[in-house]
Amino acid sequence: MKYKNAKNILPKELLTEIQKYIQGDIIYIPIQGEKTSWGEKSGYKEALNNRNKQIFNLYTLGHDVSEIQDMFNLSKSSILKIISKMKNSNPSLGGVVNE
Secondary structure, three states, rough: OOOOHHHHOOOHHHHHHOOOOOOOOOOOOOOOOOOOOOOOOOOOOHHHHHHHHHHHHHHHEEEHHHHHHHOOOOOOHHEEEEEEEHHHHHHHHHHOOOO
């Protein structure tokens, strides 16, 4: 996020009105409309979800955690967290779906 001087971008009347509430501080003005969550625009969130599904599928097919670690270049704790999260979000495996 880049700093912008309000006097260079806002009409004088609007700037005067805003100065009644705040002066000399930095404020954040959110975008209008529907906000996308992290990774949705870039597709990274979907890519991670697909990777995590692959990891879980390999685990359910009987692959050893250390083998999956090597395949995805992740730590053992990361693999175990992914497996646990996938188990807990899958009701057919006895997990609970967060609503």
